[in-house]
Amino acid sequence: MSKNLKVFFAIFVLSVFFVSPILIAASAHAAGDRLTEAIAKTPQGTEKGQIDPKAKPGWLGIPGAPSPSLILAFFWAIWVGWIFSTVGAFGGIMAGVGHITIFGLANYGKAFKETSPTLNKLITDSIRVSNQWLVGLSAAISSLNYYRMGRLVLPLGICLAIGAVGGSILVPILTAGKISLKAYIGYFGLCVFAVAFVLLWETLPAGQRKRKEASKAARAFEESVKGKDIAEKDEKRGVKIKKFGFGRVVFTFYGVEFSFRPIIPVLGGFFIAMIASFIGVGGGFLFVPFLTSVAGLPMFIVAGTSALTVLVGMVVSIFTYMVVKGTMIYWPLIGVELIGIFVGSMIGPRTSKYFPEVWLKRLFIVLALYVGVRYTSVGFLGFSIVPPF
Numbered sequence: 001m002s003k004n005l006k007v008f009f010a011i012f013v014l015s016v017f018f019v020s021p022i023l024i025a026a027s028a029h030a031a032g033d034r035l036t037e038a039i040a041k042t043p044q045g046t047e048k049g050q051i052d053p054k055a056k057p058g059w060l061g062i063p064g065a066p067s068p069s070l071i072l073a074f075f076w077a078i079w080v081g082w083i084f085s086t087v088g089a090f091g092g093i094m095a096g097v098g099h100i101t102i103f104g105l106a107n108y109g110k111a112f113k114e115t116s117p118t119l120n121k122l123i124t125d126s127i128r129v130s131n132q133w134l135v136g137l138s139a140a141i142s143s144l145n146y147y148r149m150g151r152l153v154l155p156l157g158i159c160l161a162i163g164a165v166g167g168s169i170l171v172p173i174l175t176a177g178k179i180s181l182k183a184y185i186g187y188f189g190l191c192v193f194a195v196a197f198v199l200l201w202e203t204l205p206a207g208q209r210k211r212k213e214a215s216k217a218a219r220a221f222e223e224s225v226k227g228k229d230i231a232e233k234d235e236k237r238g239v240k241i242k243k244f245g246f247g248r249v250v251f252t253f254y255g256v257e258f259s260f261r262p263i264i265p266v267l268g269g270f271f272i273a274m275i276a277s278f279i280g281v282g283g284g285f286l287f288v289p290f291l292t293s294v295a296g297l298p299m300f301i302v303a304g305t306s307a308l309t310v311l312v313g314m315v316v317s318i319f320t321y322m323v324v325k326g327t328m329i330y331w332p333l334i335g336v337e338l339i340g341i342f343v344g345s346m347i348g349p350r351t352s353k354y355f356p357e358v359w360l361k362r363l364f365i366v367l368a369l370y371v372g373v374r375y376t377s378v379g380f381l382g383f384s385i386v387p388p389f
Helices: 003-025 028-040 070-087 091-102 105-110 117-148 154-175 181-203 205-209 212-226 230-237 263-279 284-294 299-324 331-354 357-381
Strands: 240-244 249-253 256-260
Touching: 028 117, 070 091, 070 117, 070 284, 070 299, 070 331, 070 357, 091 105, 091 117, 091 181, 091 263, 091 284, 091 357, 105 117, 105 181, 117 181, 117 299, 117 331, 154 240, 154 249, 154 263, 154 299, 181 263, 181 284, 181 357, 263 284, 263 299, 284 299, 284 357, 299 331
Parallel strands: none
Antiparallel strands: 240 249, 249 256
């Protein structure tokens, strides 16, 4: 990869989070009008599903809305940034757990399902976009770190991102302002729950036999970490592109050769981005099993490649939600969370190399099972079958 291309890649990743707020600011006034109108049409009072105009403004400036602790938000965001930058997924899922449960935004929004459906759906969209801001920044930082470490397959990430652009535009246009919080939470959990079983199968002997090359590359990487001069070895033995063409791309990682047909990740990126944009996450929890199961890659290069794809999808999806559909977010909370995301995302790539591949997957599976069970039951049964109840 030429030096100029590396510089261009770095500038692109960093610039999106400086340019995006400027573009999004243009839609803030219209979005504020929609929220103000929805609040005005909501019944006034102190009962559930009502707004007390005398109450102190909270989240999104709504009187009586929750006011999340900014200290808690900062430390939760560190966890979100760390987990995403470590396994290349679950940033949006964990961000969603924070916004939905830890900060109580979902329970607050669900109260307006009958009394103010418009406000209910505006809150749903705001939670979705808030999740995406956090995972987007983590993806930007992680992409740069993993690329520098030789653990990002740039052509594969670009192919996935090309497909992701279409899905990230289509879903916000079709669903913004139309999804209730109850339905959103149920689908959120169902998607995560299903993916857990895919990765669980990969850790079993039958699944590992189908991934011999990935396992071989993972073992070579793990052995190098035990030695000295890790940074030098990463640079010399990391991802090396051997052939780039429309028919097939060939690359090596620690001496093991891999290849893929570009059309496959393009199609995969499109459908994964549609699901991710719908539930308001980055899609890493789907990109990771796609890259490990379909592409057969070791986890050590999956995280970086997934992060790059997620970054592109998040930029497009955030822009579509906020500029095209006028979705609002609560900047005091998001601003603090983004600082925490930066801290966690700088730590993740530097610590992930010390975790064996199988343990990275098991961490992913445990989180997926818990989150999936909880939100599937809440969304479709109306209560959680795992704590917090």
